[in-house]
Amino acid sequence: MLTRHSFDEELHDLYLEMISMGTCVEESIDNSILALKKQDIELAIAVFKNDDIIDEFEQKIERKCLNLIARQSPLAKDLRTITAALKIITDMERIADHSADIAEITIRMANQKYIKPLVHIPQMAEMAKRMVNKSIDAYVRQDVELAKQVCASDDDVDDLFNKIILELVNLMKSDVGTIEQAVDFMFITKYLERMADHATNIGEWVVYNVSGEHEHLAQQLHRDDRKNNPFVR
Amino acid sequence: MDLATDDNKICTRICTNNLNLFYGDVHALKNITVDMDEKRITALIGPSGCGKSTFIKTLNRMNDLIPGVRITGDVLLDGTSIFDKSCDVVELRKKVGMVFQKPNPFPMSVFDNIAYGPRVHGVKSKERLAEIVEKSLRDAVLWDEVKDRLKQSALGLSGGQQQRMCIARVLAVEPEVVLMDEPTSALDPISTLKIEDLIDELKSNYTIIIVTHNMQQAGRISDKTAFFLHGEVVEYDFTEKIFNKPEDKRTEDYITGRFG
Numbered sequence: 166m167l168t169r170h171s172f173d174e175e176l177h178d179l180y181l182e183m184i185s186m187g188t189c190v191e192e193s194i195d196n197s198i199l200a201l202k203k204q205d206i207e208l209a210i211a212v213f214k215n216d217d218i219i220d221e222f223e224q225k226i227e228r229k230c231l232n233l234i235a236r237q238s239p240l241a242k243d244l245r246t247i248t249a250a251l252k253i254i255t256d257m258e259r260i261a262d263h264s265a266d267i268a269e270i271t272i273r274m275a276n277q278k279y280i281k282p283l284v285h286i287p288q289m290a291e292m293a294k295r296m297v298n299k300s301i302d303a304y305v306r307q308d309v310e311l312a313k314q315v316c317a318s319d320d321d322v323d324d325l326f327n328k329i330i331l332e333l334v335n336l337m338k339s340d341v342g343t344i345e346q347a348v349d350f351m352f353i354t355k356y357l358e359r360m361a362d363h364a365t366n367i368g369e370w371v372v373y374n375v376s377g378e379h380e381h382l383a384q385q386l387h388r389d390d391r392k393n394n395p396f397v398r
Numbered sequence: 399m400d401l402a403t404d405d406n407k408i409c410t411r412i413c414t415n416n417l418n419l420f421y422g423d424v425h426a427l428k429n430i431t432v433d434m435d436e437k438r439i440t441a442l443i444g445p446s447g448c449g450k451s452t453f454i455k456t457l458n459r460m461n462d463l464i465p466g467v468r469i470t471g472d473v474l475l476d477g478t479s480i481f482d483k484s485c486d487v488v489e490l491r492k493k494v495g496m497v498f499q500k501p502n503p504f505p506m507s508v509f510d511n512i513a514y515g516p517r518v519h520g521v522k523s524k525e526r527l528a529e530i531v532e533k534s535l536r537d538a539v540l541w542d543e544v545k546d547r548l549k550q551s552a553l554g555l556s557g558g559q560q561q562r563m564c565i566a567r568v569l570a571v572e573p574e575v576v577l578m579d580e581p582t583s584a585l586d587p588i589s590t591l592k593i594e595d596l597i598d599e600l601k602s603n604y605t606i607i608i609v610t611h612n613m614q615q616a617g618r619i620s621d622k623t624a625f626f627l628h629g630e631v632v633e634y635d636f637t638e639k640i641f642n643k644p645e646d647k648r649t650e651d652y653i654t655g656r657f658g
Binding site: 167168172238239240241242243245376377 | 643650
């Protein structure tokens with residue numbers, strides 16, 4: 166038997182907790198978009214309340230990580246694993262916050278007819294959700310290539326984000342009665358875009374955990390938001 | 399200080415070239431080639447029996463005192479071989495001083511302990527000796543604790559004080575390199591940290607090579623770390639690199655404490 170087996174057990178527990186938290190986060194995205202599409206207020210309320218559970222997960226894992234650092238003096242791969250976990254839970258918690266934000270807007274729009282059928286927003290939500298799912302999968306499997314794919318997908322999410330925003334702006338210009346809802350949909354679109362950004366961050370920390378290098382993968386792909394962003398000249 | 403970018407300005411002070419050492423038939427050091435930088439702290443880590451202490455004792459030819467030792471390869475101090483026939487071993491051990499695991503004060507006063515080395519090297523003037531003793535004790539951060547008891551026996555000092563006095567004794571002969579073989583392993587945690595602070599201060603003037611079993615100590619004070627295993631240097635790099643992402647799995651297993 167290898168030495169430090171009780172430390173290895175604690176690291177394995179940490180790994181299982183991260184997977185559980187990731188599962189909850191994916192569910193929260195799924196449910197928030199479903200609630201939005203179906204105007205299901207009960208489901209939206211459940212998403213909103215469920216955010217507390219995910220916050221507790223974050224605090225629990227954070228405590229575990231700090232405890233391991235204090236007691237076990239981790240080095241090399243062990244230190245990277247614990248550091249990456251500390252960073253990833255922050256991103257996962259923010260993703261869940263954005264699900265709750267979307268749920269809150271859904272509740273606010275409860276008795277309103279949507280100004281337009283939801284086509285691109287669910288599409289964007291699906292892309293963001295796939296990115297989150299892949300980033301957590303990459304963590305579970307310690308798969309660098311999968312993590313890098315997550316980052317590469319962020320471009321597509323950003324492109325769709327810009328398209329939706331332009332659509333909503335044009336809608337507002339043509340009919341001032343749509344402004345209130347259009348602004349809410351803009352917020353939702355922004356939250357989805359941020360979810361994708363957080364998924365990219367998770368991917369970068371997976372790469373760090375394996376390789377020891379924390380690279381900003383988006384910069385590596387020479388992505389320049391300003392070129393494609395119609396709002397920044 | 400960013401050691402990586404500062405590397406161009408740092409010189410090698412002491413280095414080994416294909417160093418091999420045999421205790422009779424036992425091949426204790428195998429083909430060791432390392433450059434140790436001037437005014438930096440190099441830590442030597444590795445399991446018991448891996449050759450760390452043998453290596454460090456080779457650097458000032460302490461192994462000459464062991465019968466049956468055979469050495470091939472070379473050790474260069476400022477580019478000159480320490481095994482050259484013209485090398486004066488006494489002078490070498492003045493330039494390359496050593497501090498041992500167990501503090502070893504001589505059975506004499508604190509003053510005489512420090513003055514011993516300079517006297518052996520020909521310093522006779524009382525004023526000069528007093529200057530050297532005070533400077534050495536100040537450099538070892540011990541002066542304030544012993545200035546009123548210089549004539550009392552060094553054996554009456556605490557363990558941590560004795561070890562700092564041994565460091566002062568080495569400094570009194572103005573070495574260039576200071577070798578330390580587990581200098582704090584016999585000390586309590588507070589004395590250990592005081593010695594570590596002292597070592598950190600000393601590196602601005604001396605090249606320091608330290609053997610340690612304490613991984614956290616190596617991480618705290620060293621600039622570069624060499625991992626020894628079965629008489630070989632498995633990996634040698636900046637401490638940050640060794641402790642964050644070692645290249646060799648054997649290094650990773652050692653520093654993370656994984657032994658099967």
